[in-house]
Amino acid sequence: xxxxxxxxxxxxxxxxxxxxxxxxxxxxxxxxxxxxxxxxxxxxxxxxxxxxxxxxxxxxxxxxxxxxxxxxxxxxxxxxxxxxxxxxxxxxxxxxxxxxxxxxxxxxxxxxxxxxxxxxxxxxxxxxxxxxxxxxxxxxxxxxxxxxxxxxxxxxxxxxxxxxxxxxxxxxxxxxxxxxxxxxxxxxxxxxxxxxxxxxxxxxxxxxxxxxxxxxxxxxxxxxxxxxxxxxxxxxxx
Amino acid sequence: xxxxxxxxxxxxxxxxxxxxxxxxxxxxxxxxxxxxxxxxxxxxxxxxxxxxxxxxxxxxxxxxxxxxxxxxxxxxxxxxxxxxxxxxxxxxxxxxxxxxxxxxxxxxxxxxxxx
Numbered sequence: 001x002x003x004x005x006x007x008x009x010x011x012x013x014x015x016x017x018x019x020x021x022x023x024x025x026x027x028x029x030x031x032x033x034x035x036x037x038x039x040x041x042x043x044x045x046x047x048x049x050x051x052x053x054x055x056x057x058x059x060x061x062x063x064x065x066x067x068x069x070x071x072x073x074x075x076x077x078x079x080x081x082x083x084x085x086x087x088x089x090x091x092x093x094x095x096x097x098x099x100x101x102x103x104x105x106x107x108x109x110x111x112x113x114x115x116x117x118x119x120x121x122x123x124x125x126x127x128x129x130x131x132x133x134x135x136x137x138x139x140x141x142x143x144x145x146x147x148x149x150x151x152x153x154x155x156x157x158x159x160x161x162x163x164x165x166x167x168x169x170x171x172x173x174x175x176x177x178x179x180x181x182x183x184x185x186x187x188x189x190x191x192x193x194x195x196x197x198x199x200x201x202x203x204x205x206x207x208x209x210x211x212x213x214x215x216x217x218x219x220x221x222x223x224x225x226x227x228x229x230x231x232x233x234x235x236x237x238x
Numbered sequence: 239x240x241x242x243x244x245x246x247x248x249x250x251x252x253x254x255x256x257x258x259x260x261x262x263x264x265x266x267x268x269x270x271x272x273x274x275x276x277x278x279x280x281x282x283x284x285x286x287x288x289x290x291x292x293x294x295x296x297x298x299x300x301x302x303x304x305x306x307x308x309x310x311x312x313x314x315x316x317x318x319x320x321x322x323x324x325x326x327x328x329x330x331x332x333x334x335x336x337x338x339x340x341x342x343x344x345x346x347x348x349x350x351x352x353x
Contacts, residue, residue, distance in 0.1 A: 177303065
């Protein structure tokens, strides 16, 4: 039997406990300034490679969505992510690239050519697999609930740390700042769509599985940032 | 102007920052703070912050992510927001910022204890 709406909501939120971005030591290290510049540079480059596929993941979900109203909400999010028209002065991949290049001193070509580690390839593959193969409502929840619902705190910690300890001006870290409040709409949309539509035990189990699986990938991401490092060019790139 | 004020986090060491969005989107049909008046707010706001002698870093940015609510400014690291700012709001915005900064020291702007 399917869980009632409130219990399903509670189950999803509980499932995130201890696995939100801000729960990982690396985020606290950036906020406190104890992460090295090489680790932060690694974060910038890895985050670009995560972010750059988001528009394609979203457009895959959009193309499969039969519901006109939901499709419109996905389109709004896609406009935020892939254009300079709303929520960002550039597409979010371009903003992530700006941060990566400005912080590391690397060229765009070098960031693009970064040899993605296996865990990052698997994370990207997982995102596409869910977008292509899972029910649309689950794919939306995978992005909006399992990841974006706790991204604002992550971005706030990183942004405050960058400003306070690494000398990064706000104009050089728009990639993080636009998500501090901007992602809340995406998350609210996802929760509403999931709660309105996941009314069978099978769909609810799929959603909870996605929360487990996507947060596992994010756990790999944050642990890799702790161990990762890229060379920083120049004395003070920003 | 609408102010959404939040508490300062524990233990931050840097100067607080007020960041004003000055984005001017090429597309007139899409909202952007610069087109909504933030470019006219920038100079008087910076001057007002300086004239009060506030211990704050003033910065600009091309997007804060809340375009439909602009012109916007953000106070960090408290993550407090000022939305729908107009030129007429500059003095009251600086009043609020001064009041918020005083909370860091546990004082009201006039020097009396905040609590």
